[in-house]
Amino acid sequence: MKKIIAFALLLTGLVACKPSKKIENTKFTVVTTTTMITDLVKVLGGNDIEVKGIMGAGVDPHLYKASEGDVSKLSSADLIVYNGLHLEGKLVDVFEKMNQIGKQTIALGDFLSHDEIINSEMFANSHDPHIWFSIDNWKTITEKLIVALSKANPENKAVYQKNGLDYLAALSLLKTELKTKVAELPKEKRILVTAHDAFSYFGKEFGFQVVGLQGLSTATEAGVRDVQRISDFIIVNKVKAIFVESSVPKRTVEALQASVESKGHEVKIGGQLFSDALGNPTEETGKYIGMYRYNVNTIVEALK
Structure with a gap:
């Protein structure tokens, strides 16, 4: 109970006051949710940005609840990148709080058109959030994330573009390779x-x-x-x-x-x-x- 109260107070405090200015000139910091997103942002930013993922290997994002440490990371981030489409269902309130204190957030699901997202047959107005299992979707997301990162952090625009082009080529090769494997x-x-x-x-x-x-x-x-x-x-x-x-x-x-x-x-x-x-x-x-x-x-x- 004490942890729940403390967590609630922390969220309330974050909304009530604006984040303080950074004392040191640190790297552009991106906080991510799932491991797939963490990997993608690290690929695009390389060593020129700092990426902090809040979920680790084997973690189920559907059931994940934010800790006080997670909220602290999110509140100090320059940018927050998450999947959306209710994948991180228990973090919705936290993302709303981050928006209230002026944090810039990106939901990768918003990068895809309706035609690229699979609808749920079980729930009306619900979508399949596992968008990374389409390599074509992941390429589209990569292309649009390069633009979004460049806008949020123009100092590293050239880094995002170079790394992004290399990664898009690697994804194309991956799909060709896997189509050959599946054909077996x-x-x-x-x-x-x-x-x-x-x-x-x-x-x-x-x-x-x-x-x-x-x-x-x-x-x-x-x-x-x-x-x-x-x-x-x-x-x-x-x-x-x-x-x-x-x-x-x-x-x-x-x-x-x-x-x-x-x-x-x-x-x-x-x-x-x-x-x-x-x-x-x-x-x-x-x-x-x-x-x-x-x-x-x-x-x-x-x-x-």
Whole structure:
């Protein structure tokens, strides 16, 4: 209770007073939410800016609540970049408070047109926030973020533009590479069953039918009927493998596997995919490109 009261008081204090001027001439500071966004901003800014991510490897952004330390980082930032589309659902109030004290914020979801965003079939006026799983979307976001960063921090405009062009080229190469990898898998085997519905953009871009046990948000629990329905689907479609996710407890996928086996069939857990968070920052899966490559290789090899 004391922590909750202190957190509320901190937010109130931030709104009541304007942030003090910086005493030292420090680097332009960008605070980011998810690990994918942190990686992108670091790629664009390089060593010329300071990037502070508030979420780490394996963290579920759907359920993430800001700590007092997070609020302190956000309040001292020159710019805040987040996903939007209700991915960071429990941080909405915090972003509103940041706007009230004059902080500049960027929601990457705002960079995409309606045609580029997948609508939810379960909730009216709701959108799939997992926009990074479309490489084409990520390229569009990169292009527009270069412009936004250059406007917010014109001193480093040349840095953002150079690094951005290099990164856009790398993303184009990644998509070509992954299309070749996916082509190893017959179309009838391109069925991806995961812990929650995070891979629809991937499915649309690479021709996979995607089935998630939970909904778009991990706050939605999978029920017994969901497990039974999807286990029947796995049997009918002869799906060889299902996948757990690094940021979601694996118990529901294990329950699904047990359900299939109880009906006299077998399905293996094909590996762990990175969905709402990247891997360890010291490893290749700690970068967007490395994560995407790892995911596709894991999926294709398990479903062959």
